[in-house]
Amino acid sequence: MRAALVLLSLLFSPLVSASEGAVSASDTIRLVRQDCGSCHGMSLQGGLGTPLTREALAGQSAEALAVIILHGKHGTAMPPWKSLLSATQAQWIAERLLEGFPEEKQP
Amino acid sequence: MRFGWLLASLMLTACAQTPLRGTGDLGIVIERANGRVAVVDTTAKSVLGRIDGLGDLSHASVVYGRDGRHAYVFGRDGGLTKVDILEQRIDKRVMQAGNSIGGSISQDGRLVVAQNYTPGGIKVFDAVTLELLAEVPTQSKVVGLVDLPGQKFAYALFDKGEIWVTDLSDPRQPRTEKYPAGLQPYDGLVTPDGRYYMAGLFGEDGIALLDTWRPELGVKKILQHYGKGEEKLPVFKMPHLRGWAVAGNQAYLPAIGRHEVLVVDKGNWQEAGRIAVKSQPVFVMARPDGRQVWVNFAHPDNSWVQVIDTLTGKVIKTLQPGKAILHMEFSPRGEHVWLSARDDHSVHIYDTQTFERVATLPAQSPSGIFFTSRAARMGF
Numbered sequence A: 001m002r003a004a005l006v007l008l009s010l011l012f013s014p015l016v017s018a019s020e021g022a023v024s025a026s027d028t029i030r031l032v033r034q035d036c037g038s039c040h041g042m043s044l045q046g047g048l049g050t051p052l053t054r055e056a057l058a059g060q061s062a063e064a065l066a067v068i069i070l071h072g073k074h075g076t077a078m079p080p081w082k083s084l085l086s087a088t089q090a091q092w093i094a095e096r097l098l099e100g101f102p103e104e105k106q107p
Numbered sequence B: 001m002r003f004g005w006l007l008a009s010l011m012l013t014a015c016a017q018t019p020l021r022g023t024g025d026l027g028i029v030i031e032r033a034n035g036r037v038a039v040v041d042t043t044a045k046s047v048l049g050r051i052d053g054l055g056d057l058s059h060a061s062v063v064y065g066r067d068g069r070h071a072y073v074f075g076r077d078g079g080l081t082k083v084d085i086l087e088q089r090i091d092k093r094v095m096q097a098g099n100s101i102g103g104s105i106s107q108d109g110r111l112v113v114a115q116n117y118t119p120g121g122i123k124v125f126d127a128v129t130l131e132l133l134a135e136v137p138t139q140s141k142v143v144g145l146v147d148l149p150g151q152k153f154a155y156a157l158f159d160k161g162e163i164w165v166t167d168l169s170d171p172r173q174p175r176t177e178k179y180p181a182g183l184q185p186y187d188g189l190v191t192p193d194g195r196y197y198m199a200g201l202f203g204e205d206g207i208a209l210l211d212t213w214r215p216e217l218g219v220k221k222i223l224q225h226y227g228k229g230e231e232k233l234p235v236f237k238m239p240h241l242r243g244w245a246v247a248g249n250q251a252y253l254p255a256i257g258r259h260e261v262l263v264v265d266k267g268n269w270q271e272a273g274r275i276a277v278k279s280q281p282v283f284v285m286a287r288p289d290g291r292q293v294w295v296n297f298a299h300p301d302n303s304w305v306q307v308i309d310t311l312t313g314k315v316i317k318t319l320q321p322g323k324a325i326l327h328m329e330f331s332p333r334g335e336h337v338w339l340s341a342r343d344d345h346s347v348h349i350y351d352t353q354t355f356e357r358v359a360t361l362p363a364q365s366p367s368g369i370f371f372t373s374r375a376a377r378m379g380f
Helices: A002-012 A025-040 A062-071 A087-099 B002-017 B372-376
Strands: A014-017 A021-024 B026-031 B036-041 B046-051 B061-064 B070-074 B079-084 B089-095 B099-105 B111-118 B121-126 B132-137 B142-148 B152-157 B162-167 B175-180 B185-190 B196-201 B207-211 B219-222 B245-247 B250-254 B260-265 B271-276 B281-286 B292-297 B305-309 B314-319 B325-330 B336-341 B346-351 B357-362 B366-371
Touching (some): A021 A025, B026 B046, B026 B070, B061 B099, B079 B099, B111 B142, B142 B196, B162 B207, B260 B281, B271 B314, B281 B325, B346 B366
Parallel strands (some): B142 B185, B325 B366
Antiparallel strands (some): B026 B036, B026 B366, B036 B046, B061 B070, B079 B089, B142 B152, B185 B196, B196 B207, B207 B219, B245 B250, B250 B260, B260 B271
16 A cells, blocks of 8 residues: 555655756656567566566666666667656666666556 | 358458458558558549557568558568558467568568577568568677568678578478678568669778679679768668669769769669769669669658659759658559658658649658568569
């Protein structure tokens, strides 16, 4: 129950993006599942990109992951997302990835 | 005897309820979030039915048996499902790998080959039974698998930077030739005649080209300097090469990290021009007659589609058909194009002459669209 409430509050809490004002958590979840998913897999089990499951990321810090999200990873296909995501969003995504990323809500 | 008559009349009734039909105007739309495919009719522009239970279909692809009735659906989770689109049911299904991206079917239609990320390599299956016949381990993610004449398959190794050609004339005894290709090939294609295999390179500028009629010449790099000295844009989605656009003597390819479509002269494989487009291209696909090339784009510009007139080399139409246009498929002779709009949960059908929308069909998070006309095309 508490988990559900936390998830609900996550889904409806606005994330602040540098360029576009408020971005809903559900939009960010969709972006990660669908667009990050084009390389990492919609289930985040990996593809051309590495797996992003909780198990695969165990031991990494959210801060380090947020840096990779924003600035990319040199020598790999991971692009910098800073033109599309704010630091707040990147940190939020990194923290959620470490907990096991939430599923997208089906319409 | 009476029983026989009863049976015969029952069978006649069954026939009357489901009239015979061909499959030449049928196809499949992947509904990626639901592990489901929709069977569609391109004449009636309608959904005939749906087939469930296909697993993780993010980045799924489909090849057709030469009967145009059986489709092989390759799922991301390594599932390989043979579906019967007339009866709209699963015929066979195997889990063949941990993480897969697509596959191909042999010239004679008897072998289905899957390309895998985890574990890397290709696996060869009997097209009728899906029995595993052979595997070729690669120690690398496999991309850009295509069929070649003579029961051969070409593919590229993302981690090893090589192109491999495997001969499956004896399916249980694969014979493989290996060619150095370049840094991080991300996808591949074969020309419609089955002669030239190309692998796009992510780790360096250019495209690796293998003339499979003269493999002893090895891989040649083409378009090596298209991004030289210029700052690359971040690539939010890898382009796909399988759409392969050829019109007359020119080939049209997505530039990686640039807002351009590259034009290559098929005679000498030199750059023949660049066409500025709205954003980073993902699919660059020629209408079957080659007069138009349709382009869709990477996130965040994936609501747009542009049309290039190949006679003038200019963008003649910019459309915004819907949210997240992931794929395009032309009707067999190209009068219509079907566009999947993932975030609108719709497939939009456009007239390619007037650019008017002629129909919209509902589909849950649609991605790839695959018509049976692919059954007779090499490399599809």
